[in-house]
Amino acid sequence: MLSRSMKEVVANSSAIRAMFEEGKRLAGLFGAENVYDYSLGNPNVDPPEEIRTAALRILAEENPVHLHGYMVNAGYPDVRAKIAGKLNERHGVSFSENNILMTVGAAGAINVAFKTILDPGDEVVVFAPFFGEYRWYAKNFGADIKIIPMDKESFQPDVAAFEGALSNRVKAVVINSPNNPCGAVYPEETIRALADVLNGWRVKTGRTVYLVSDEPYREIVYDGASVPYVTKLYKNTFVAYSYSKSLSLPGERIGYLAVPSEMDGYEEIWPALTNANRILGYVNSPSMFQRVVAACADVTVDVSVYGENRDVLCASLTGMGYELIKPKGAFYLFPKSPVEDDAAFCDTAKKFRLLIVPGRAFGAPGYFRIAYCVKKETVMNSLNGFEEAIKAFA
């Protein structure tokens, strides 16, 4: 009864669903506090108190028909202008309300951009390790992903391999920094190198390849790492942003797509994006939370909790013999699996009530992901399990 596309999705989603079921089973057997669930990027840091305060005030003061009503598909103009102004202050860009499309999270933002530029048969380049959903987002529009293998030394994009992968089928490339699943932050020189390749390709072939910069973790960085603003380095960039992680609001589905006016084809792309937001069934980004995030434009969650988890995990796991690169951002750690078969390792880890995800889900077999957006006590109580798990393969 299923469409062919959903048959493929369901067949490939079974591993993560099985982990979810296994987590529930283990919680039933041992108690939820004795299961160390590192499987999902669901922030456990409280949203800032300003969110609640703003929501209460907005509900009390604003006209409810306007507050909960339709607006133009791009979102409330004043909200978009406020966000544009903040980006201009922080990053020295020159955005107005006509460069900010409010979306249903970053997932909605990427799908709207893909719908606008992708035709069936096109390719979207991604760099391993990558967020596995990009595959399905591309397939939603009949396009395929082309994976550039992981640089195991640096976790940075392999720009030379990228240049070799360009073809007339390639319409877009996705980057994600700070990265899910490895926590790498791409420095300005990496973005410049990518931009040089893309500009060279445009001169040589007359074709524009768009960059989609997926940035839900922009605000979650450590050790003073800075995340370059990509539109300043390559004008043909869509920035997909979400408040899911920066304000711990993932369930509210609130984010935006930033689209510079200098982009090739902006005049036809902008109205197409607003139409795509409508016909993909989003219609608009949820209305009340548009106003809430605009009222909290200077606020972010307390990142120090994640930083402490990172420090404890990196030091402890390294001491146990795990090989890893200390992440500069996001709340993911991506150690090398002690055995080549990352799925077998994650299976064994379950015996110690550790729920972690095999690297193959991110295009990087032989590694595993720890989503450390959990309580500190979860981290502390889980350490013994990591020790037992590596010993099991010694």
Add this chain to the structure above:
Amino acid sequence: MLSRSMKEVVANSSAIRAMFEEGKRLAGLFGAENVYDYSLGNPNVDPPEEIRTAALRILAEENPVHLHGYMVNAGYPDVRAKIAGKLNERHGVSFSENNILMTVGAAGAINVAFKTILDPGDEVVVFAPFFGEYRWYAKNFGADIKIIPMDKESFQPDVAAFEGALSNRVKAVVINSPNNPCGAVYPEETIRALADVLNGWRVKTGRTVYLVSDEPYREIVYDGASVPYVTKLYKNTFVAYSYSKSLSLPGERIGYLAVPSEMDGYEEIWPALTNANRILGYVNSPSMFQRVVAACADVTVDVSVYGENRDVLCASLTGMGYELIKPKGAFYLFPKSPVEDDAAFCDTAKKFRLLIVPGRAFGAPGYFRIAYCVKKETVMNSLNGFEEAIKAFA
């Protein structure tokens, strides 16, 4: 730079966008209160006070990490169970949480159902007059719509024509009662007749054609009209529901898809739907408003305002010489255009500061739509314009 699919959308969306621009231009010239904007289904009746009360209480009481966090892609289990229970009470169905998928409005619900069952090349049958977005929702998955022409005498589905239109390409049929744009309510005998055709087709060919019942206007009915619950009459029905109109919350993007367990292929369809909700980029229905609508499960807006507008418009326009069928539900009136060219009539209406939509946008040229979800004074002040508009073609 645009994808082929978005080129087609943008080319066909220009009429409505032009009307939107024209409305702004007229408001600038004459003042917003002197422009009678009947173009959009944006409810102007206040949400019930219970919405604000529930939202304030939920914000004050609930754990914010849970309230604004991810949940399973189908939505909070307790919210789904509550909605299922209310449907069981009201309609005598037998739903549980595993029959209710929380969605980003009815638009999200329809797209999730379509993604799950449609392959490229499939057909979706619609009955004119129909909500024009169905065309784009089908095309999102490479499918086409097949339009059954309008029965001008009754505005009811032409079941005989429907039977003649069935083929192996047809995978789904959409009905929308109370109807946008004509306000018709389909009685039980109409639904039974459709079900008989679909069941006969299944016996003859072995193929299931799914019914998608789009029901955002279910609660908005007049003169005691009753809206049959479609899953009781045809088991292979997806019900797409939205709180946009029943609670005046269209901007919040909150609705659900009801999927009976008896449906052919339910066991594989249900997990596919939850995956589709995720990979289409919705991820989940906005979290806080899931809890708000569950807390307000017995509440609807005051429909009497719309009923009064309906009565005034039907009596006045009939008196002026317009031909119309008095709607039984929704907040749309669909009179015959005084001239064959409905677009020309709507253009002329603009001279009298009336914004109305040509019937051709709904697959029914020669008619026009009045969205009377406006203030009563707008209706009263607009009447002279309707009189002048018909005189212009006398």
